Amino acid sequence: MSASPIATARQSLTAPVIDYEPPPVGTTAPCPMPTSTAMHRRTPRPMTPATRPRREAPVPRAAAVFADAALRRVLEVVDRRRPVGQLRAMLRPNLVDAVSVLTRTPSPEGAAALKRVRLRAVSGCPGEPSAAEVFATYTRGKRVRAVAGRVEVVGGRWQVVALQIG
Known part of the structure; x- marks a missing residue:
């Protein structure tokens, strides 16, 4: 009995x-191994002065205390533990409206807890800075979230002028 044409087609x-691999072109012998002195030789490098990182201006203590209190109140308003009216002295009016929108839908994950607040002075005029960037983390349930903003001296008092809640 002969093999069917289908079976032979499957086998091939x-x-x-x-x-x-083609032979190397233009070389006659492999590259020699470097000697131990060549492997441990120091390569001369031009001496350059070390650049010091620019030192940031210290943040006023009043700005840090204000930012911490303001962010805590914002999170309490978002969680409906405080009325929105308590933010009017701390935030710009457009930010108060934005935070009040966040209070419309309560979070099923529970209340927010502010964990870490850091500030960086915004370089401007010499002397004590009148503005600072704020970076903070807070937890809601098992998740860690972030808040960013900017505080400035407005009319002799610190005020939150920009806010992003994540």
Whole structure:
């Protein structure tokens, strides 16, 4: 009995691959191993003075205390533990409206807890800075979230002028 044409066609679908690498062109011998002195030789480098990082201006203590209190109140308003009216002296009017929108849908994950607040002075005029950037983290349930903003001296008092709640 002879093999069917279908069976022979299935057997010839693959062919072995030939391992082939062409000979090197233009070289007669392999590169020699470097000596131990060549491997441990110091390469002369030009001496350059070390650049010191620019030192940031210290943030006023009043700005840090205000930012911490303001962010705590904002999170309490978002959680409906405080009325929105208590933010009017601390935030710009457009930010009070934005925070009041966040209070419309309560979070099922529970209350927010402010964890870490950091400030960086915004360089401006010489002397004590009148503005600072605020970076903070807070937890809601098992998740860690972030808040960012800017505080400035407005009319002799600190006020939150920008706010992003994540």
